[in-house]
Amino acid sequence: MRSHSIAVLPGDGVGPEVTAAALEVLDAAQDAFGFTTERTDVPLGAEHYLRTGELLTPDLVERLRAHDAILFGAIGSPQAPPGVLERGIILALRGAMQQAVNLRPVRLYPGVPTPVAGLTPQRCDLVVVRENTEGSYVAEGSAVHRGTSAWTAVQESVNTWYAVERAVDFAFRLASVRRGRLTLCHKTNVLVEAGALWSAVVEEVGRRYPDVETDYVHVDAMCMHLPVSPERFDVVVTDNLFGDIVTDLGAVLQGGLGVAASGNLHLGGRAPSMFEPVHGSAPDIAGRGWANPAGACLSLAMMLGHLGEGEAAAAVEGATAQVLAELPALAGAGMGASTGELGGRIAAAVAQRPAVENSLM
Amino acid sequence: MRSHSIAVLPGDGVGPEVTAAALEVLDAAQDAFGFTTERTDVPLGAEHYLRTGELLTPDLVERLRAHDAILFGAIGSPQAPPGVLERGIILALRGAMQQAVNLRPVRLYPGVPTPVAGLTPQRCDLVVVRENTEGSYVAEGSAVHRGTSAWTAVQESVNTWYAVERAVDFAFRLASVRRGRLTLCHKTNVLVEAGALWSAVVEEVGRRYPDVETDYVHVDAMCMHLPVSPERFDVVVTDNLFGDIVTDLGAVLQGGLGVAASGNLHLGGRAPSMFEPVHGSAPDIAGRGWANPAGACLSLAMMLGHLGEGEAAAAVEGATAQVLAELPALAGAGMGASTGELGGRIAAAVAQRPAVENSLM
Ligand SMILES: CC(C)[C@H](C(=O)O)[C@@H](O)C(=O)O
Ligand SMILES: CC(C)[C@H](C(=O)O)[C@@H](O)C(=O)O
Numbered sequence: 001m002r003s004h005s006i007a008v009l010p011g012d013g014v015g016p017e018v019t020a021a022a023l024e025v026l027d028a029a030q031d032a033f034g035f036t037t038e039r040t041d042v043p044l045g046a047e048h049y050l051r052t053g054e055l056l057t058p059d060l061v062e063r064l065r066a067h068d069a070i071l072f073g074a075i076g077s078p079q080a081p082p083g084v085l086e087r088g089i090i091l092a093l094r095g096a097m098q099q100a101v102n103l104r105p106v107r108l109y110p111g112v113p114t115p116v117a118g119l120t121p122q123r124c125d126l127v128v129v130r131e132n133t134e135g136s137y138v139a140e141g142s143a144v145h146r147g148t149s150a151w152t153a154v155q156e157s158v159n160t161w162y163a164v165e166r167a168v169d170f171a172f173r174l175a176s177v178r179r180g181r182l183t184l185c186h187k188t189n190v191l192v193e194a195g196a197l198w199s200a201v202v203e204e205v206g207r208r209y210p211d212v213e214t215d216y217v218h219v220d221a222m223c224m225h226l227p228v229s230p231e232r233f234d235v236v237v238t239d240n241l242f243g244d245i246v247t248d249l250g251a252v253l254q255g256g257l258g259v260a261a262s263g264n265l266h267l268g269g270r271a272p273s274m275f276e277p278v279h280g281s282a283p284d285i286a287g288r289g290w291a292n293p294a295g296a297c298l299s300l301a302m303m304l305g306h307l308g309e310g311e312a313a314a315a316v317e318g319a320t321a322q323v324l325a326e327l328p329a330l331a332g333a334g335m336g337a338s339t340g341e342l343g344g345r346i347a348a349a350v351a352q353r354p355a356v357e358n359s360l361m
Numbered sequence: 362m363r364s365h366s367i368a369v370l371p372g373d374g375v376g377p378e379v380t381a382a383a384l385e386v387l388d389a390a391q392d393a394f395g396f397t398t399e400r401t402d403v404p405l406g407a408e409h410y411l412r413t414g415e416l417l418t419p420d421l422v423e424r425l426r427a428h429d430a431i432l433f434g435a436i437g438s439p440q441a442p443p444g445v446l447e448r449g450i451i452l453a454l455r456g457a458m459q460q461a462v463n464l465r466p467v468r469l470y471p472g473v474p475t476p477v478a479g480l481t482p483q484r485c486d487l488v489v490v491r492e493n494t495e496g497s498y499v500a501e502g503s504a505v506h507r508g509t510s511a512w513t514a515v516q517e518s519v520n521t522w523y524a525v526e527r528a529v530d531f532a533f534r535l536a537s538v539r540r541g542r543l544t545l546c547h548k549t550n551v552l553v554e555a556g557a558l559w560s561a562v563v564e565e566v567g568r569r570y571p572d573v574e575t576d577y578v579h580v581d582a583m584c585m586h587l588p589v590s591p592e593r594f595d596v597v598v599t600d601n602l603f604g605d606i607v608t609d610l611g612a613v614l615q616g617g618l619g620v621a622a623s624g625n626l627h628l629g630g631r632a633p634s635m636f637e638p639v640h641g642s643a644p645d646i647a648g649r650g651w652a653n654p655a656g657a658c659l660s661l662a663m664m665l666g667h668l669g670e671g672e673a674a675a676a677v678e679g680a681t682a683q684v685l686a687e688l689p690a691l692a693g694a695g696m697g698a699s700t701g702e703l704g705g706r707i708a709a710a711v712a713q714r715p716a717v718e719n720s721l722m
Contacts, residue, residue: 083550091551115589117478141518141554147561151522155555157502161512187602189444190452193502194516200508220609227588227613228476241548245606248581252588 002035004307007067007272011045012085013281014291014339015073021293021343022071022300025316028347029304033312040067044089046077046281055088061096065271069303070097072276073296078283087139090276094132097271099264100166102130102243103174103302104278106230106250106260111325114255116227124253126233127178129171130243132264134163135194137240159194159239164201166267171237172209181234182206182214185222185242198239222246227253251278258292258331259324261299263306275303285331289338292331294320297346311353318354319346363396365668368428368633372406373446374642375652375700376434382654382704383432383661386677389708390665394673401428405450407438407642416449422457426632430664431458433637434657439644448500451637455493458632460625461527463491463604464535464663465639467591467611467621472686475616477588485614487594488539490532491604493625495524496555498601520555520600525562527628532598533570542595543567543575546583546603559600583607588614612639619653619692620685622660624667636664646692650699653692655681658707672714679715680707 008023010016023039030036042064049055064070070093075085093099108114108124134157141155168184175182184202188195199216206214217225219242225232226249238246251260260278277295285291297320305313323345328336335342369384371377384400391397403425410416425431431454436446454460469475469485495518502516529545536543545563549556560577567575578586580603586593587610599607612621621639638656646652658681666674684706689697696703 083553083556086550115478117476136518136548137551139551139553141552143554143558145522146557149522149526151558151561153520153554153558155518155520155552157497157516157518159514159516161506161510165510187497187605189447190498190500190602190605191502191516192444192500193504193514196507197504197512197514200512220605223584223606223610224613224618227610241551244548244551244581245584249584249588249610252585256589257585 003038004035004068005038005040005066007040007042007064007070009042009044009070010073011075011281012047012077013074013283013286015045015075015281017286017289017339018277018291018293018296019071019073021339021346022296024343025297025319025347025350026300028350029309029312029316032315032351032353033309035309035312045075046080046085049085049088050079055085056092056096065097067272068307069272070274071300071303072274074277074279074281076281076283091137091139093274094264097266097274098268099132099274100163100267101170101265102132103263103265104128104130104243104247104250104260106247106254108254109321109324112255112259113330114253116253119230119253123231126230127174127235128243128247128250129167129174129235129237130247131163131167131238131240134158134160135240157191157194157241159197161197161201164198165205168201168205168237170267171235172205172212175212175235176209179234180212182212183233183236184214184216185219185236185238185246186216187219188216189218194239202237219246223249226250247278256330257295259294259298261295261302263299263302265306273306275299289340290332290335291339292335293339293343293346294324314356315350315353318356319349321356322349322354364399365396365429366399366401366427368401368403368425368431370403370405370431371434372436372642373408373438374435374644374647376406376436376642378647378650378700379638379652379654379657380432380434382700382707383657385704386658386680386708386711387661389711390670390673390677393676393712393714394670396670396673406436407441407446410446410449411440416446417453417457426458428633429668430633431635432661432664433635435638435640435642437642437644452498452500454635455625458627458635459629460493460635461524461628462531462626463493464624464626465489465491465604465608465611465621467608467615469615470682470685473616473620474691475614477614480591480614484592487591488535488596489604489608489611490528490535490596490598491608492524492528492599492601494601495519495521496601518552518555518602520558522558522562525559526566529562529566529598531628532596533566533573536573536596537570540595541573543573544594544597545575545577546580546597546599546607547577548580549577550579555600563598580607584610587611608639617691618656620655620659622656622663624660624663626667634667636660650701651693651696652700653696654700654704654707655685658704675717676711676714679717680710682717683710683715
């Protein structure tokens with residue numbers, strides 16, 4: 001029987017709740033589609049950090065590297081200093097595993113309420129390819145005269161041809177099997193050095209994909225167009241920071257963060273990719289069963305597709321979409337069922353192998 | 362009679378059309394409220410640039426400096442190299458005149474269609490205070506190995522205590538006369554150096570405004586919250602780049618770019634502030650009368666408030682809101698009237714001195 005080794009990193013807050021739901025769905029998918037997984041639980045997160053001071057260690061990186069994929073819940077806690085867990089775990093993993101792109105589908109499933117008037121599933125089916133290892137996320141800069149009224153802070157965004165090229169090439173490849181349209185989202189009129197590099201990469205890589213039509217949109221204009229005309233976009237490629245911003249807005253169209261899924265993809269075959277719901281640890285609602293497991297389950301579907309379990313991936317996506325369509329509300333007490341109950345329903349639906357019109361990847 | 366000297370910079374594309382409409386409204390306001398203006402037409406823009414190669418010259422800066430305010434249309438043309446006019450005129454003016462903040466109200470007027478389901482004017486009344494002189498807009502950086510596969514581009518964001526403090530202080534002052542709530546929007550968990558400075562400034566300046574409640578939101582989360590719960594925000598202070606992004610999203614809530622107004626405010630009394638609609642030159646619809654003059658007229662209202670013509674400001678805002686509420690569509694042929702006709706209607710309404718519930722500033 002096919003077997004995949006999965007590192008499971010439930011994390012903090014609602015992370016363990018949605019991850020438990022996703023694992024129940026994974027069990028059902030294994031039964032229905034005849035494969036197994038070996039799962040290693042990884043205790044990274046706030047609790048572990050506060051107890052041991054440990055974030056992602058080199059040793060852990062080596063152990064994680066041996067897995068076929070990482071299933072990630074959420075990281076973050078008000079008890080830890082701001083940003084430390086995010087940088088020390090999430091961003092550290094994306095970097096250590098060279099997860100070159102963060103793939104974030106912005107897809108509205110039928111029957112899911114969206115706050116945008118008149119938006120339909122037909123009109124909302126795009127994918128954002130976010131460069132995932134550099135840009136402003138090098139999190140580097142410098143400061144002089146810190147703590148005085150002459151304090152000056154310089155924050156840097158680093159863009160290498162190598163990293164931009166692999167993200168852009170991935171995006172073109174994706175566009176060529178989708179609707180054949182790639183949009184570069186940047187702010188080239190102001191970020192002149194970074195913009196010149198990104199534009200040159202898109203131009204050069206584009207020559208390898210003559211059937212893909214390319215265009216360009218400034219990130220500010222993107223935030224204006226995305227809510228009202230998402231149908232303008234098929235594959236959007238953008239830098240780390242703009243991708244972060246644009247996909248949270250995209251999540252709004254999809255029905256909220258609880259529904260949005262993502263894959264941090266390693267493209268070279270030498271390290272695992274990592275799949276995580278776009279939502280955070282949401283400490284305010286942790287432990288109540290109010291988190292929607294859809295984001296985690298759709299991330300699981302992406303993982304299964306990535307592992308070559310295409311049928312299982314489609315069934316998990318279909319099952320999640322089916323259960324989503326039945327919900328009275330997309331999060332909180334109003335969902336009418338707990339995180340765990342919804343996981344159970346999605347798991348039950350997987351056994352029926354429901355189909356979806358397009359798959360996530 | 363009170364007199365104000367205004368430099369008028371209509372610019373490119375639809376800029377001259379909306380500016381002409383705004384000037385007709387200004388005429389009506391002068392008649393109704395008993396003041397005059399001396400107007401100097403400034404020919405900056407694509408045509409002038411393409412003919413002479415001239416952007417904002419030091420000489421022009423000196424001549425503009427003598428005015429009480431600048432009324433700006435829009436700049437940008439497909440004939441000019443990308444970004445050159447924007448940086449050489451708009452950004453150059455913001456810098457040369459030390460227009461410390463870009464004030465962008467996000468206000469939904471009654472009767473204006475918004476794409477966000479269920480949004481009401483009561484729930485959508487916030488102001489974004491965008492730092493307007495630095496951050497990523499220093500447009501500086503460096504590159505090595507340009508044009509090769511080792512090309513690496515570094516883009517810099519510069520943040521000085523001086524500029525951040527004056528923007529944050531302005532925002533606190535505004536919050537203290539509004540609903541007493543200030544939100545810092547940044548990405549402190551990733552942009553650590555810039556984030557530390559911004560957070561420290563908000564903390565320190567906040568001590569001077571004990572009655573203003575402060576909170577913090579990451580820019581990605583902001584883009585998620587803004588469309589669905591704008592009522593969470595009163596005054597939002599943010600950096601130049603995030604402000605650019607967030608206010609284009611804000612414009613969506615207000616009914617589109619055609620409605621959004623802005624003021625580039627010089628705070629020291631030694632140079633003019635500049636008032637401009639948030640929309641660009643829209644070359645695709647230039648000359649057709651399809652541009653909505655509301656953004657330009659609301660920017661005029663902000664200018665009048667800034668010049669101490671508070672009653673005229675309120676009347677122009679009220680008249681614009683009144684005409685907006687009557688439009689079948691907010692831009693294009695569907696408006697049912699041309700840019701010029703709408704300017705005429707707003708001008709006529711000004712004479713009736715309509716009132717608005719809150720004024721723009
Ligand atoms: C938690 C944070 C560091 C992270 C990011 O900024 O990438 C998150 O917002 C995301 O989008 O995955
Ligand atoms: C034209 C461009 C340089 C400008 C900016 O980025 O500030 C515009 O988008 C704006 O918001 O006024």
